[in-house]
Amino acid sequence: MPLPRLGVVIVTMGNRPKELEALLASVEMQDVPATRVVLIGNATPLTDVTADVTKIPLEENLGCPGGRNVGLEALAAAGDVDVAIELDDDGLLIADDVFRTIQELYSADPELGIVGFRIADENGQTARRWVPRLRPKDPMLRGLVTAFLGGAHAFSMPMLKETGLWPSAFFFGHEESDLGWRALDNGWNIAYEPSLVLQHPLTAASRHATHFRFTARNRVWLARRRLPIPLIPVYLGTWILITMARTRSLANIRAWWSGFFEGWRTSCGPRKPMKWRTVWRMTRLGRPPIL
Incomplete structure (x- = not known):
């Protein structure tokens, strides 16, 4: 080749x-x-x-x-x-x-x-x-x-x-x-x-002023665009728990939740969820699409 x-x-x-x-x-x-x-x-x-x-x-x-x-x-x-x-x-x-x-x-x-x-x-x-x-x-x-x-x-x-x-x-x-x-x-x-x-x-990624808002918004968009429906609440629920445990600033938490709801209110673009065999492939590679 x-x-x-x-x-x-x-x-x-x-x-x-x-x-x-x-x-x-x-x-x-x-x-x-x-x-x-x-x-x-x-x-x-x-x-x-x-x-x-x-x-x-x-x-x-x-x-x-x-x-x-x-x-x-x-x-x-x-x-x-x-x-x-x-x-x-x-x-x-x-x-x-x-x-x-x-x-x-x-x-x-x-x-x-x-x-x-x-x-x-x-x-x-x-x-x-x-x-x-x-x-x-x-x-x-x-x-x-x-x-x-x-x-x-x-x-x-x-x-x-x-x-x-x-x-x-x-x-x-x-x-x-x-x-x-x-x-x-x-x-x-x-x-x-x-x-x-x-x-x-x-x-640190958080050095950007829009980090918490865009992180939450885009995570919702990502789930809506790419995940099979049963995995969407699992993926987003996991990251809600992780984010709330990691974030210490009340202002950053507010910004994150603002982005999270923005991700539901706004268009995420075309939806094309991954195949279940891709979910299994990612799981075998060590990172299922819920983390």
Whole structure:
């Protein structure tokens, strides 16, 4: 099987110019070059970016999934990319063989849809929440999983043609689950490969002002869109209990419940629940779609 051609999509809001410059340099230093690199400016003109990449400035902030969709559509329209790599603009590739490893992984498995990177801080440590398993004892354990990290991953372009792109209405939060569940339901594999490292500062998702509202709203949308009806109350009930046990701030609890009810009031988009065999497959992989 020939080695796949690679494309890169990076979305930025223009507020991390030094980090973005370093990331683009680390993409450029790869020992296997990308066919094309697309930089999306979410409500930013990209006028200060000097790197030789395809720049697409957007007048409005479409959110992370919406911005990435613009980049993926650009790669699809070009027709010369088989695998799309998406990277957070404040990350850094610390090795020069990342793209070569991705080529080898996809060449070896024609059913490979998504590859998740390991994300580590500047000290090489991987936070517990960055490991896509329920019991992440060893961040170096590679293998098939049911989830991936939005900050650094690769997509098969044929897979995206089948599953569709990111759910742009989510804006921020759980868009990875929606796309990952669609991939699994279509028979594609999701692999976690810890040798692919994106260095990224250790941050908390709750640093975003809309975190609690969007997390709750999007979780309801995800359940309504993708779960068989009997699993919807189980999934949402589980996460209500987990969230109430973890959240200490009354303001954050209020924001979460506001998003939860918003998720029921508003349209979640087209409903296409996963097959029961996908539920069983996810269960065998260690994470049934109730957690």
